[in-house]
Amino acid sequence: MRRIVIAATALFAANTLSAQTPEEKGLQIAKEAEKADLGFGSSIVDLKMTLKNKNGQTSERFLTTRTLELTEDGDKSLIVFNSPKDVKGTATLTFTHKVGSDDQWLYLPSIKRVKRISSNNKSGPFVGSEFAYEDLSSQEVEKYTYKFLEQNGDLLLVEQDPVDPKSGYTRRIVTYNKDKGYRLEKVEFYDRKNALLKTLTYSDYKLYKDKFWRALTFEMVNHQSNKETLLRFSEYDFGTALSDDDFTEVALKRAGN
Amino acid sequence: MKDKLVAGKFTGNWFPPYDRRYTMKNYKIFPWILGLFFLTVASGQDDGEKASKPEGEFELELETEYRYFYNDAQFEGQKDHYPSIAFRPEYTLEWNKGYESINFTGFLRLDRDDERTHWDIRELYYLKAKGNWELSVGLKKIYWGVAESNHLVDIINQTDAVETFDGEEKLGQPMVQFSWVTDKVGTFDFFYLPYHRKRTFAGEAGRLRFGTVINQDDLGYESGAEEWRQDLAVRWKHYFGIFDLGLSHFYGNGREPLFTFDAQGNINAFYPVIHQSGLDLQITHGAFLWKLESIYRHADAQDFVALVAGLEYTFSNIDGNGLDIGLLGEYLYDERDELALTALQNDIFFGSRIAFNDTQDTSFLLGGIADLDGSSKIFSLEASRRFGSTWTAEIEARIFTDIEDNELILSNFRDDSFLRISISKYF
Numbered sequence: 001m002r003r004i005v006i007a008a009t010a011l012f013a014a015n016t017l018s019a020q021t022p023e024e025k026g027l028q029i030a031k032e033a034e035k036a037d038l039g040f041g042s043s044i045v046d047l048k049m050t051l052k053n054k055n056g057q058t059s060e061r062f063l064t065t066r067t068l069e070l071t072e073d074g075d076k077s078l079i080v081f082n083s084p085k086d087v088k089g090t091a092t093l094t095f096t097h098k099v100g101s102d103d104q105w106l107y108l109p110s111i112k113r114v115k116r117i118s119s120n121n122k123s124g125p126f127v128g129s130e131f132a133y134e135d136l137s138s139q140e141v142e143k144y145t146y147k148f149l150e151q152n153g154d155l156l157l158v159e160q161d162p163v164d165p166k167s168g169y170t171r172r173i174v175t176y177n178k179d180k181g182y183r184l185e186k187v188e189f190y191d192r193k194n195a196l197l198k199t200l201t202y203s204d205y206k207l208y209k210d211k212f213w214r215a216l217t218f219e220m221v222n223h224q225s226n227k228e229t230l231l232r233f234s235e236y237d238f239g240t241a242l243s244d245d246d247f248t249e250v251a252l253k254r255a256g257n
Numbered sequence: 258m259k260d261k262l263v264a265g266k267f268t269g270n271w272f273p274p275y276d277r278r279y280t281m282k283n284y285k286i287f288p289w290i291l292g293l294f295f296l297t298v299a300s301g302q303d304d305g306e307k308a309s310k311p312e313g314e315f316e317l318e319l320e321t322e323y324r325y326f327y328n329d330a331q332f333e334g335q336k337d338h339y340p341s342i343a344f345r346p347e348y349t350l351e352w353n354k355g356y357e358s359i360n361f362t363g364f365l366r367l368d369r370d371d372e373r374t375h376w377d378i379r380e381l382y383y384l385k386a387k388g389n390w391e392l393s394v395g396l397k398k399i400y401w402g403v404a405e406s407n408h409l410v411d412i413i414n415q416t417d418a419v420e421t422f423d424g425e426e427k428l429g430q431p432m433v434q435f436s437w438v439t440d441k442v443g444t445f446d447f448f449y450l451p452y453h454r455k456r457t458f459a460g461e462a463g464r465l466r467f468g469t470v471i472n473q474d475d476l477g478y479e480s481g482a483e484e485w486r487q488d489l490a491v492r493w494k495h496y497f498g499i500f501d502l503g504l505s506h507f508y509g510n511g512r513e514p515l516f517t518f519d520a521q522g523n524i525n526a527f528y529p530v531i532h533q534s535g536l537d538l539q540i541t542h543g544a545f546l547w548k549l550e551s552i553y554r555h556a557d558a559q560d561f562v563a564l565v566a567g568l569e570y571t572f573s574n575i576d577g578n579g580l581d582i583g584l585l586g587e588y589l590y591d592e593r594d595e596l597a598l599t600a601l602q603n604d605i606f607f608g609s610r611i612a613f614n615d616t617q618d619t620s621f622l623l624g625g626i627a628d629l630d631g632s633s634k635i636f637s638l639e640a641s642r643r644f645g646s647t648w649t650a651e652i653e654a655r656i657f658t659d660i661e662d663n664e665l666i667l668s669n670f671r672d673d674s675f676l677r678i679s680i681s682k683y684f
Contacts, residue, residue, distance in 0.1 A: 085646075101543075124614060255355070
């Protein structure tokens with residue numbers, strides 16, 4: 001009798017698994033991807049941002065990003081500009097929250113001022129690039145609702161709808177690579193009119209600590225303006241054990257000097 | 258955040274308290290030797306540290322500026338055209354993963370006004386951070402506060418008033434600063450300030466001055482120790498959700514000179530010993546920033562309360578292309594009577610910040626300040642843009658209109674509306 005119950009339960013479980021709705025499966029994939037990247041602790045990376053206008057003219061920015069992984073709430077990050085030289089030392093400190101608005105402070109080196117700023121502007125361009133603020137903020141599972149679309153070999157396509165009405169998108173079509181720790185291969189962004197706006201392609205992936213995939217190249221193409229932004233990352237440094245002390249207003253001023 | 262990212266040099270106070278014009282020059286006992294002394298002591302202490310490879314970085318900003326005052330001068334000796342050139346070298350040496358560094362920022366300007374021709378060491382300090390504390394020793398610049406039209410609580414550094422109209426340029430202040438960051442109860446900053454810097458003042462050939470050219474040497478101190486009075490300050494800063502709160506106290510030589518006028522109209526001025534308590538609060542709620550700054554200053558000759566309260570609201574990414582338009586409004590109150598230099602005793606400020614968030618960081622600031630008790634008004638416009646990757650250009654206009662004759666301070670600037678163009682090259 002006991003055996004039958006177990007068998008029945010197993011059957012039931014299998015049944016519910018296959019009966020998983022596209023929404024449940026999409027959410028499950030997002031959670032798997034989050035789990036796969038769990039435990040990186042902290043990282044430091046330098047990056048070069050190349051902005052290309054529709055005539056092919058380019059301009060460059062150099063930044064350093066420090067990230068501290070938090071599990072209870074969203075990650076903390078500190079971004080410092082190293083160029084152009086007139087904004088060198090400008091820095092931002094962001095405390096991402098899984099639910100609700102992020103907390104954000106800006107450091108202006110010329111007058112040594114720290115200013116708490118609104119994180120309301122998600123859809124605006126980050127320093128004139130094709131990346132919106134929301135594209136670069138910590139990707140928490142809670143920030144979207146999900147719908148699984150299709151599977152092509154190892155590639156899983158999931159539609160993500162932003163929870164926040166201030167988002168500039170109606171939806172994003174995200175391609176996960178199931179075989180490579182659910183790393184992202186591509187994201188397509190649809191604007192508020194549901195027209196394809198941008199495509200972000202990740203490449204030059206590198207595996208750190210046998211677990212963490214990091215793309216060293218991000219290419220964002222805006223299909224409506226024909227502008228592009230390329231991010232090239234240097235090697236990630238997971239070795240410097242950063243702590244909460246490296247993500248304070250005092251640390252923000254120090255980083256910007 | 259981006260509208261401000263644009264504008265490291267741009268965001269902030271573009272309507273200064275007018276008293277910041279009246280400052281004095283004091284380079285004769287320049288305390289850079291003191292700074293060097295601190296530095297030597299600090300590096301001496303550091304010998305035992307295991308230092309990683311030091312990384313040095315040198316930069317230089319070269320600025321050419323042209324100021325044009327389009328009204329005939331009110332006072333003898335003043336000019337209309339002021340071409341000028343300024344140098345801002347910076348050097349940073351970092352080691353121990355950036356937890357230790359030496360930071361230097363110099364400044365030199367050449368101008369038609371002999372008093373505006375001046376140099377300064379803006380910063381020269383050694384910094385060490387470890388865990389939840391940080392120590393700085395040397396000449397440094399500190400900023401406190403949240404408001405845009407007036408910086409009441411910001412008191413650590415002396416204003417380099419000949420430099421800009423907005424009063425945001427500061428002289429390097431010798432200090433020992435100790436910051437202690439706690440998990441639960443915020444950040445505590447302790448300052449030991451061993452030397453006072455006097456304000457800079459425009460010379461005879463300069464605009465934006467009194468009818469009488471202020472003789473810097475005439476400004477003395479209430480304290481017998483004069484500029485060597487050992488001053489102290491402390492600040493507590495914390496944030497709770499959408500609230501950012503700071504409380505501060507300063508005890509020492511005031512940064513603002515106290516002015517008195519005798520029957521002949523002669524000015525007598527000195528630096529009083531003051532106690533100043535400050536409060537700054539910002540509430541960041543959606544696209545709204547609500548701001549409050551208030552001070553209570555106590556000296557033997559003077560006791561007063563002042564405040565600035567207002568808000569900032571930003572319509573972001575209006576055109577889907579990054580255009581941000583911010584609106585600002587602030588009310589200014591100052592209890593001081595005739596002894597005070599400020600004209601901001603009961604005024605309203607309004608302004609707009611427009612940022613295009615393009616590759617060149619094009620942005621504009623427009624604003625006006627109006628006296629609620631009279632007709633006096635000041636309007637301003639600032640615009641800036643980057644060209645290529647190492648050039649920037651700025652345009653600034655300040656317009657004084659309907660200045661009333663009974664304005665003790667502002668009446669001196671009645672004819673000092675100006676246009677300023679500057680071009681900077683970064684090396």
